Amino acid sequence: MYPSVRPAGLLNDSPSPPVAPVTSGQRVPANVVFLGLTSMFTDVSSEMVASILPVYLVFQLRFTPLEFGLFNGIYLAVAGLMTVAGGVIADRRRRYKEVAEVGYGISAACKVGLLAARNAPLPASGVLFADRVGKGVRSAPRDALISLSSEPERLGTNFGVHRAFDTAGAVAGPIVAFLILRAAPDAYDAVFVVSFLLALIGLCVLVLFVQNKRDSAERHGVATWRGAMRLLSHEPFRTLVAVGTLFGLFTIADAFLYLTLEQKSSFPTAYFPLLYVGTAISYLVLAIPMGNAADRLGRSRVFLVGYVLLLGAYLLLLVPSPSRLDVLVLLALLGAFYACTDGVLVAMASTAIPREKRTSGIAVLTSAAAISGFAASLGFGTMWTWWGPTTTVKAFAVALTCMIAYAAGWLQIRTRRYG
Secondary structure (H helix, E strand, C coil), rough: CCCCCCCCCCCCCCCCCCCCCCCCCCCCCCHHHHHHHHHHHEEEHHHHHHCHHHHHHHHHHHHHCHHHHHHHHHHHHHHHHHHHHHHHHHHHCCCHHHHHHHHHHHHHHHHHHHHHCCCHHHHHHHHHHHHHHHHHHHHHHHHHHHHCCCCCCHHHHHHHHHHHHHHHHHHHHHHHHHHHHCCCCHHHHHHHHHHHHHHHHHHHHHHCCCCCCCCCCCCCCCCCHHHHHHHHHHHHHHHHHHHHHHHCCCCHHHHHHHHHHHHHHCCCCCHCHHHHHHHHHHHHHHHHHHHHHHHHHHHHHHHHHHHHHHHHHHHHHCCCCCCCHHHHHHHHHHHHHHHHHHHHHHHHHHCCCHHHHHHHHHHHHHHHHHHHHHHHHHHHHHHHHHCCCHHHHHHHHHHHHHHHHHHHHHHHHHHCCCC
């Protein structure tokens, strides 16, 4: 999710001024490129681990759906909750790069921690949660650096470029993990070592090449936790936080989507990490085009289309015995969903946030989404335990349909313009 810096007034479907394609006269800023490389190497590292987690926890450590739902919910929520801390500190000190370095450094160190924890469930879980702390600390200041390095009319494109780098890492990570484990089954230590080395490369790119950016806007006080929470008193921003939170309640976590797909399609467990690759490739192909579309056609339109695509993925998941084509289409829809939504909501919301509190506001929005993601993951795991995956997916599909219809009207009625 990404910030924007356009003036207040954000969410009707009125298109933004046309944005020309990137040309030699409109190059992507160097900071965006280097931040993209940092994210790419870090994502290869993190996705190597993330892509094997569901199989490792469910099939080797024998987590029940409820236990996995609790773990996955906490895993997703920790990063979002820590985003507020990273955002407030970055806004207060105006040291976006330094705060991001701390976050990336924590994540790199945690790969060594996984080597020490080995197959002990509790220590390994603790290290994985610490890795999410690092992700939370770095996310908001990194996004603020991209925002401050970009011209307002180029935000969608520049964030799309950054996300393309990031998603290239998400494509490569599961492939690397798959190849390592195929060559040496159960060699999780080898996965963790390679993951650490790649995370270290990403950190070095950030330290050596990314330049800190200072917000030239006049400061109106020091950023605080209370000040960040007071942003919710502004109705346009509060509306977007509410929309993001409610949509999060009806968004099935990727791990559960893949586990359901694996169960219904008899997808070989050894190839499980490649499901992440399919989604990431779709995302990679569409990230920049959807960023451009959001700038040209209206961010709220692209955002809502993304959830319609997610609903299509849910419906495919209800097919009794999904074919290979069904699997490929589902992964393509999931990647398209992320291309349409991952960053667009924050891009809309940031124009309702005072410049001096931009990072804190992004953090509040991200934290609200993380809390709803925790609830959704725990709820899905609980409902799976009680009723099985098919009934649970049906319930989420019905809820998401209602939310799409409600949000289409609410965003226009409750706000003035969110491009």
